[in-house]
Amino acid sequence: MKVPLLDLRPTLEELRDEIVDAVTKVVDSTRYIMGPEIDGLEKEISVYCGTKDAVGVSSGTDALLLALMVLDVGPGDLVLTSNFSFFATAGVVARLNATPVFVDIDPDSFNIDPESLRKTLTEMDAETRKRVKAIIPVHLYGQCADMAAILAISKEFEIPVIEDGAQAIGAECEIDGKKRSAGSLGDFGCFSFFPSKNLGCLGDGGIVTINNTEWADLLRLKRVHGGERKYYHRVIGGNFRLDPIQATVVRVKLPHLNNWHLQRQNNADHYNKLFAEAALGGKIRIPFVEHSQTLQNPHIYNQYVIRAERRDELQSFLAENEIASEVYYPLPFHLQECFLHLGGKEGDFPVSEVAANEVLALPVYPGMTVEMRETVVEHIVQFYQS
Numbered sequence: 001m002k003v004p005l006l007d008l009r010p011t012l013e014e015l016r017d018e019i020v021d022a023v024t025k026v027v028d029s030t031r032y033i034m035g036p037e038i039d040g041l042e043k044e045i046s047v048y049c050g051t052k053d054a055v056g057v058s059s060g061t062d063a064l065l066l067a068l069m070v071l072d073v074g075p076g077d078l079v080l081t082s083n084f085s086f087f088a089t090a091g092v093v094a095r096l097n098a099t100p101v102f103v104d105i106d107p108d109s110f111n112i113d114p115e116s117l118r119k120t121l122t123e124m125d126a127e128t129r130k131r132v133k134a135i136i137p138v139h140l141y142g143q144c145a146d147m148a149a150i151l152a153i154s155k156e157f158e159i160p161v162i163e164d165g166a167q168a169i170g171a172e173c174e175i176d177g178k179k180r181s182a183g184s185l186g187d188f189g190c191f192s193f194f195p196s197k198n199l200g201c202l203g204d205g206g207i208v209t210i211n212n213t214e215w216a217d218l219l220r221l222k223r224v225h226g227g228e229r230k231y232y233h234r235v236i237g238g239n240f241r242l243d244p245i246q247a248t249v250v251r252v253k254l255p256h257l258n259n260w261h262l263q264r265q266n267n268a269d270h271y272n273k274l275f276a277e278a279a280l281g282g283k284i285r286i287p288f289v290e291h292s293q294t295l296q297n298p299h300i301y302n303q304y305v306i307r308a309e310r311r312d313e314l315q316s317f318l319a320e321n322e323i324a325s326e327v328y329y330p331l332p333f334h335l336q337e338c339f340l341h342l343g344g345k346e347g348d349f350p351v352s353e354v355a356a357n358e359v360l361a362l363p364v365y366p367g368m369t370v371e372m373r374e375t376v377v378e379h380i381v382q383f384y385q386s
């Protein structure tokens, strides 16, 4: 049986007519830039994430870039971030001619390790520490980073937090006994509507969630070349607008998002059960989930990522049997060619280096069948028994 890593058809089929109708409406309106679809989506996402406001943008990458631009991050500045994420998280920092400072991850959650974050800051001299303009924790694979600890550090050192929630829209965590959503915890919440995310559009799109009204205004200003009035520019911005066609698609999908999260969670539970029954010992490790008792969405499983012994051999074996899987991510930031000039070398960030050699994402998308998951696990068992 062929098992793809991701198939968008099952969720598309649920809503295809509604999506086509909504897109047709935008086409017929002849309003193709900004307008009511953007305003509507911004309201709905801010309600969904529990923030005062949200600002639609052109992609998840641009959401991060714009947040950094609002904080006026530039040459000479430092931004602390996880060493183990999709490239955009660190790329946006470098694009503004600032320097990313990498921090190792927690071995269970794969998210930035607050202890290492604190250590990085305390080991800086006062002058260097003054140059740190932001911390970007990533909610990797769909689970929130340890935001209670990160927010305490942010407060102590007075450094703003930009959440990279691209993989985690709707993920929840508990802070001071209260349920909170990704994107409502830091100063900015950055999300992506790339088609492979849990809430995807028909191309590129993204949004920034925000509570601070001054920064929300600046986000809106910089989204359109920094001009409130056409052709008069107060600050430098860019073209970071979200298309109304994409916004209307996201609006059709949003009411179904929690149901899709639930399907992914059920798929993950099923994998966990099958792996427990298979009793592979230490050969693989299922995803670790924090807060699993109290929250509805402690993990939204944008990816279901196991750790596997002889990972590359396992992945090849699965591929030979038409089962797709993926390595997110094979090389931590400090070893990426474009960052080697920062002086990173092997051994600097041991936890992310080991993770890069062990992680493997298995298909977990809504609409995949029971038989598919059984096939995946059967083949993994077969691999380790041969």
Ligand SMILES: *Cc1c(COP(=O)(O)O)cnc(C)c1O
Pocket: 059, 060, 061, 062, 085, 086, 088, 089, 138, 164, 166, 167, 191, 192, 193, 194, 204, 205, 206
């Ligand atoms: C997808 C992703 C992004 C970038 O989003 P785009 O919409 O593709 O630009 C940023 N960070 C993480 C962690 C992502 O997974």
